[in-house]
Amino acid sequence: MISAVIFDLDGVIVSTDEYHFQAWKELAKELGIDFSREDNSRQRGVSRMESLEVLLEKTEQTFSNDEKLAMAEKKNSIYRDLLDRLSPDQILPGALNFAEESRKLGLKIAVGSSSRNTPFILKKIGLSDYFDAVADGNDIQRSKPDPQVFLIAAERLAVRPAECLVVEDADAGVEAAKAGGMFALALGAAKGHPGADLRADSLERLSIEKLLRELG
Template sequence: MLKGLIFDLDGVLTNSARFHLTAWNNLAKELGINLTSEQLDSLRGISRMDSLNLILKYGGQENKYSEKEKEQFAAEKNKKFLEQVETMTPKDILPGISELLADAKKQNLKMDIASASKNAPRILKKLGIMDEFDGIVDPNTLHHGKPDPEIYEKAQELLGFKTDEVISFEDAAAGVQSIKAAGQFAVGIGDKNVLKGADYVVPTTADLKLSKIEQVFNQK
């Protein structure tokens, strides 16, 4: 029986993912690294330091910088990202999400956030939906990033439910892998070929209908 919903943030509730990717792309260029669109896309859904290390790997610069220098790069990227976050309003909630959250509330489903972003609380406040959620996984408590299942296991633990009582939402392949490794039902938002590991895939958030998702969930 469905009791809870777990959401990634960037690219699922709002398109703050574009701010992340722009900030990372600009940092990469400053380091003399030109990322392909595929390489840039691979940064979706993974933690700040994992993203930076991947960029350095793409540029053949894995061993060029100290940990302190890497932390400075990550802080610089985050500063640029937060400048963009400050411009966000409830209008930046993706299509279909407000209706999905309202339908979940009507069914008394609990909801929480499983995002690698340390800025999740700030973003949710800017969007005006902070009070919709029963909890947010603190990325600082995690030992492993997506696609490891830890973040979704913690999100489920926060809600106090079993694996077959929750549905989790993601727009990134690494996130879907994380959900499935945690033993949960995965809803993917985006390209069905990229998100082929998900149990149910829709092209955009506007296509998310709780009744339809529950129908597929109950058949599993």
């Protein structure tokens, strides 16, 4: 029986994909690397340092760990500047309705995101105090597809992993949910993942009550 819904943040509640792309592209330009949207799509759902490695695959240059950390921090600084443009108007269609319906059914709701910018993003879109719990990149040592962030969210909600439905738009997130013993609702690009329990294009006009009936 589902007693909690854990939402990924980026691509589920709000989309900052374009800001990520622009920030990585600016860093790539400084390094003389041609960075495409296809490259950017491979970074979805993984950590900042893993995303950097995707970018650095396109150069024969070698860098020390300290240099890589500095690059990742520079990218994040660019990204944070772009995030200043975020507002509540940019919450994705259907996200709040889905969360509100979950609450009305007596379900707890949480965010489980690998991003260390999660608190800043939630503040910009006016949802800092909205969720019953938040687990993010500041809490974890292992990013998705490791289930650590979702397991922390479940622990903070005081529910068992088997009682959680994770809402994800990235393959790595679906894999993390299943590795943690949770149900997975796969959205958008992730809906073709064979491990997903439920699938939808987006949360717009999606009913949690109907989905729970599908799960039995």
